Amino acid sequence: MSAVVAEHDEHHADDHHGPAKGLLRWIITTNHKDIGTLYLLFALAMFFVGGSMAMVIRAELFEPGLQFVDPAFFNSMTTMHALVMVFGAVMPAFVGLANWQIPLMIGAADMALPRMNNMSFWMLVAGVLLLASTLFMEGGAPNGGWTLYPPLVLQPITVGKALPFAVFSVHLLGISSIMGAINIIATIFNMRAPAMKLMDMPLFVWTWLITAFLLIAVMPVFAGAVTMLLTDKFFHTSFFNAAGGGDPVLYEHIFWFFGHPEVYIMILPTFGVASTIIPVFARKPLFGYASMVWATGAIAFLSFIVWAHHMFTVGMPLAGELYFMYATMLIAVPTGVKVFNWTATMWKGAMSFETPMLFCIAFVVLFTMGGFTGLMMAIAPVDFQYHDTYFIVAHFHYTLVPASIFILMAAGYFWLPKWTGHMYNEKIGQLHFWLSAISVNILFFPQHFLGLAGMPRRIPDYAVQFADWNMISSIGGFIFGASQLLFLYIVIDTIKGGTGEKVTDEVWEDASKHSLEWTLPSPVPYHTWTTPPAMVPTEHVLDTH
Amino acid sequence: MQCTLKLNMTTKNKNILTAVILIAIALSFYIIAVKQAISQ
Numbered sequence: 001m002s003a004v005v006a007e008h009d010e011h012h013a014d015d016h017h018g019p020a021k022g023l024l025r026w027i028i029t030t031n032h033k034d035i036g037t038l039y040l041l042f043a044l045a046m047f048f049v050g051g052s053m054a055m056v057i058r059a060e061l062f063e064p065g066l067q068f069v070d071p072a073f074f075n076s077m078t079t080m081h082a083l084v085m086v087f088g089a090v091m092p093a094f095v096g097l098a099n100w101q102i103p104l105m106i107g108a109a110d111m112a113l114p115r116m117n118n119m120s121f122w123m124l125v126a127g128v129l130l131l132a133s134t135l136f137m138e139g140g141a142p143n144g145g146w147t148l149y150p151p152l153v154l155q156p157i158t159v160g161k162a163l164p165f166a167v168f169s170v171h172l173l174g175i176s177s178i179m180g181a182i183n184i185i186a187t188i189f190n191m192r193a194p195a196m197k198l199m200d201m202p203l204f205v206w207t208w209l210i211t212a213f214l215l216i217a218v219m220p221v222f223a224g225a226v227t228m229l230l231t232d233k234f235f236h237t238s239f240f241n242a243a244g245g246g247d248p249v250l251y252e253h254i255f256w257f258f259g260h261p262e263v264y265i266m267i268l269p270t271f272g273v274a275s276t277i278i279p280v281f282a283r284k285p286l287f288g289y290a291s292m293v294w295a296t297g298a299i300a301f302l303s304f305i306v307w308a309h310h311m312f313t314v315g316m317p318l319a320g321e322l323y324f325m326y327a328t329m330l331i332a333v334p335t336g337v338k339v340f341n342w343t344a345t346m347w348k349g350a351m352s353f354e355t356p357m358l359f360c361i362a363f364v365v366l367f368t369m370g371g372f373t374g375l376m377m378a379i380a381p382v383d384f385q386y387h388d389t390y391f392i393v394a395h396f397h398y399t400l401v402p403a404s405i406f407i408l409m410a411a412g413y414f415w416l417p418k419w420t421g422h423m424y425n426e427k428i429g430q431l432h433f434w435l436s437a438i439s440v441n442i443l444f445f446p447q448h449f450l451g452l453a454g455m456p457r458r459i460p461d462y463a464v465q466f467a468d469w470n471m472i473s474s475i476g477g478f479i480f481g482a483s484q485l486l487f488l489y490i491v492i493d494t495i496k497g498g499t500g501e502k503v504t505d506e507v508w509e510d511a512s513k514h515s516l517e518w519t520l521p522s523p524v525p526y527h528t529w530t531t532p533p534a535m536v537p538t539e540h541v542l543d544t545h
Numbered sequence: 546m547q548c549t550l551k552l553n554m555t556t557k558n559k560n561i562l563t564a565v566i567l568i569a570i571a572l573s574f575y576i577i578a579v580k581q582a583i584s585q
Contacts, residue, residue, distance in 0.1 A: 112560040178571050186563040190556055216567055220575035239582050250585055
């Protein structure tokens with residue numbers, strides 16, 4: 001029996017099945033597609049805000065010496081760039097994709113808790129605006145790094161008046177994320193089309209289900225950590241204050257118990273999108289569907305038991321260092337399963353290289369490089385050399401930019417035609433890809449050399465021996481930043497009509513064999529799956545049957 | 546005006562129950578983190 005019944009509101013006989021008119025539509029909407037659009041547009045805006053901060057950082061580091069900004073503001077930029085990109089851009093972008101795609105992919109009419117869905121978006125906006133407002137406060141925005149380590153972050157010089165605002169902002173962002181996660185889990189568990197079993201779900205849905213559990217487990221821990229910072233600062237507690245019997249290292253343990261799963265919160269949906277796009281352009285079912293699901297679960301489990309590899313240098317017992325070293329290395333196994341599966345999916349496929357596929361291939365190659373440097377850092381004795389250097393900056397940017405960001409771009413190119421009914425300009429898309437893929441390497445690869453040579457992270461000035469690679473890195477950064485304007489242009493152009501070519505319902509050849517959304521009309525109607533589909537595509541799960 | 550999509554009660558109750566269980570899990574993680582810090 002259908003889980004939903006479309007019903008006219010009896011008080012409104014003039015019901016037209018469509019959205020409310022004007023601006024109000026976007027404020028009060030409970031429609032998963034509207035909320036998905038809001039999330040995606042907000043994330044895109046924040047991507048450019050966070051990106052502008054990165055441009056300030058790269059401009060300052062173009063040459064040794066202090067050029068443009070004072071050191072405190074530079075530190076604010078590194079801190080805010082990270083917070084805005086993590087909590088304002090990457091996470092909301094994936095929640096936006098989840099909002100759009102999960103109901104379409106599982107045959108649900110909407111998200112399970114639509115009003116909460118609206119609330120979680122607007123709480124995100126409030127949280128990010130509150131965080132951004134600290135830029136204009138006396139003493140400036142927080143500048144102790146995104147990890148907000150005490151005792152540094154509790155010093156008046158480091159936070160000015162911003163700390164309580166930043167902490168409250170984190171609370172809002174955390175509540176918003178938890179509500180989003182609850183919604184996703186409830187939708188996947190309770191709203192699937194009756195024909196769709198768990199092991200029939202597209203990988204994107206699977207990865208988001210597991211990510212949502214990660215969010216629910218770790219966001220409250222982060223909220224606890226920053227609340228204790230707040231009470232240490234204003235209510236004379238000594239959780240992290242050695243003078244009062246507390247321990248600043250305790251904060252690092254609590255923070256990274258959140259922080260490491262947080263890394264996977266940003267990468268698991270990335271894996272899900274890649275696993276959705278690659279089979280379509282390889283014209284083959286995904287290789288190893290079941291192993292992909294189990295690998296995602298294994299990575300999520302391991303993410304909870306490796307946190308202290310971020311703090312090898314704090315002085316742990318040897319047994320602790322060894323445990324965290326080996327546990328961290330173990331993550332390479334399920335991650336390797338995934339990389340081999342993507343490669344095997346492409347193997348002997350009738351591949352074509354449209355923009356979404358190009359971004360996916362670049363992701364597989366460049367993410368693997370980021371993964372390998374992760375393995376290097378997992379070796380505890382060697383990490384003493386890498387710790388807090390630009391090698392770390394290079395590593396995590398390789399896992400976030402050519403991985404998460406590239407896959408978000410791929411998702412945009414892949415689904416925009418479905419959402420809007422218009423085709424994007426492939427030539428400009430390819431230009432965007434090549435400029436991004438080349439410049440991202442000019443930007444981040446030299447940072448490995450800088451880190452190995454000993455350049456510390458989070459500094460506005462550096463020794464002259466680091467000058468050449470910094471200049472090259474900055475040039476790459478400026479090209480990468482500028483080329484993202486092409487993506488902005490393409491998004492606006494596609495929404496307005498794109499190439500003028502009317503796309504088919506499938507958009508991509510045989511896409512409807514892979515996932516349910518391609519069986520719907522293009523553009524996707526405002527309400528979909530009011531009656532769940534009787535059958536679900538099984539192309540992507542062939543190897544499990 | 547917006548069309549309302551009314552869930553049947555069984556699905557609606559299941560959604561609310563799922564939300565309540567997940568909120569309880571989230572709260573327990575918060576409490577464990579703070580309790581761990583207090584006991585140090």
